[in-house]
Amino acid sequence: MNKLHLSGIAAAALLVAGTAHAQQTFISIGTGGVTGVYYPAGGAICRLVNRDRSEHGIRCGVESTGGSIFNINALRSGELEFGVAQSDWQYHAFNGTSRFEEDGAFEGLRAVFSLHPEPFTVVARADAGITSFEDLEGKRVNIGNPGSGQRGTMEVVMNAMGWDMNTFSVVSELQAGEQAQALCDNNIDAIVYTVGHPSGAIQEATTACDTVLVNVDNDVIRALVEERDYYRMATIPGGMYRGTDEDVTTFGVGATFVTSADVPEEVVFQVTRAIFENLDMFRSLHPALGALDAAEMVSDGLSAPLHDGAARYFTEAGLME
Numbered sequence: 001m002n003k004l005h006l007s008g009i010a011a012a013a014l015l016v017a018g019t020a021h022a023q024q025t026f027i028s029i030g031t032g033g034v035t036g037v038y039y040p041a042g043g044a045i046c047r048l049v050n051r052d053r054s055e056h057g058i059r060c061g062v063e064s065t066g067g068s069i070f071n072i073n074a075l076r077s078g079e080l081e082f083g084v085a086q087s088d089w090q091y092h093a094f095n096g097t098s099r100f101e102e103d104g105a106f107e108g109l110r111a112v113f114s115l116h117p118e119p120f121t122v123v124a125r126a127d128a129g130i131t132s133f134e135d136l137e138g139k140r141v142n143i144g145n146p147g148s149g150q151r152g153t154m155e156v157v158m159n160a161m162g163w164d165m166n167t168f169s170v171v172s173e174l175q176a177g178e179q180a181q182a183l184c185d186n187n188i189d190a191i192v193y194t195v196g197h198p199s200g201a202i203q204e205a206t207t208a209c210d211t212v213l214v215n216v217d218n219d220v221i222r223a224l225v226e227e228r229d230y231y232r233m234a235t236i237p238g239g240m241y242r243g244t245d246e247d248v249t250t251f252g253v254g255a256t257f258v259t260s261a262d263v264p265e266e267v268v269f270q271v272t273r274a275i276f277e278n279l280d281m282f283r284s285l286h287p288a289l290g291a292l293d294a295a296e297m298v299s300d301g302l303s304a305p306l307h308d309g310a311a312r313y314f315t316e317a318g319l320m321e
């Protein structure tokens with residue numbers, strides 16, 4: 001990867017000469033479906049990075065992808081420089097467990113910072129007779145596309161519940177961005193999505209037809225949360241979406257921003273700096289980012305080592321010892 005870091009004066013001189021953009025570093029961020037939160041969050045990151053492009057020469061772009069597991073695999077192959085990933089899949093990728101057992105530990109995975117909470121969200125058609133998670137038995141359920149975080153997490157939950165593909169009358173593997181319409185077209189009874197709130201996809205599913213968000217709270221779920229550091233109980237506030245006035249209790253993970261040890265320190269430093277120096281603006285760019293807190297962002301849900309560039313920024317900014 002080409003990297004050119006210019007001092008302010010040198011950059012100004014080059015700008016006059018019209019060659020400041022001759023050498024640039026391109027970075028791509030892997031996100032998720034366009035109606036999720038990863039995609040707009042990635043867009044917000046790029047917007048802040050690109051504002052200072054004349055100083056650091058980094059050009060940031062966003063890609064809509066299949067989600068967490070796809071993004072981590074793309075970091076590993078060098079296809080992407082950054083990605084957003086659920087905290088449970090960051091953990092498993094770095095440790096070579098669960099879905100990552102076959103490929104082995106991704107030792108070059110690096111954490112940059114954490115983002116918003118992501119409750120495991122189940123939305124059902126109001127006419128499907130589903131009032132709790134257990135009611136999904138025998139129903140038509142979208143369990144998510146392979147490569148998405150929710151698909152991986154749903155498989156872990158199904159395993160713990162003693163469920164398999166035959167538990168449901170129909171299993172679909174639609175992409176996150178397609179599931180709201182499939183629900184409202186009555187092709188399925190329920191969808192699962194591990195996503196920040198509010199999100200476009202859940203807004204679509206709750207306004208385009210009559211639906212309800214259901215609790216995902218039973219002894220099996222409580223035991224999973226108890227056993228694993230990367231899960232916690234979570235609440236989706238009542239009144240956030242049409243049709244669901246009461247708080248919804250479920251479990252959740254956190255969204256995290258990750259990269260590879262192969263990405264140069266200066267690039268990760270500049271990306272981290274762009275977000276933390278403009279945190280108020282970053283929070284205002286999507287409602288699901290509104291409650292982000294700098295102290296939590298440097299540690300929450302990060303199980304891979306911090307990238308050296310992020311660690312350097314956090315130390316310089318006094319956010320880390």
Ligand code: GLU
Pocket residue numbers: 031032033036037038039066067068069085086118147148149150194195196
């Ligand atoms: N958590 C989902 C995943 O890992 C993506 C959510 C989003 O796009 O906001 O695939």
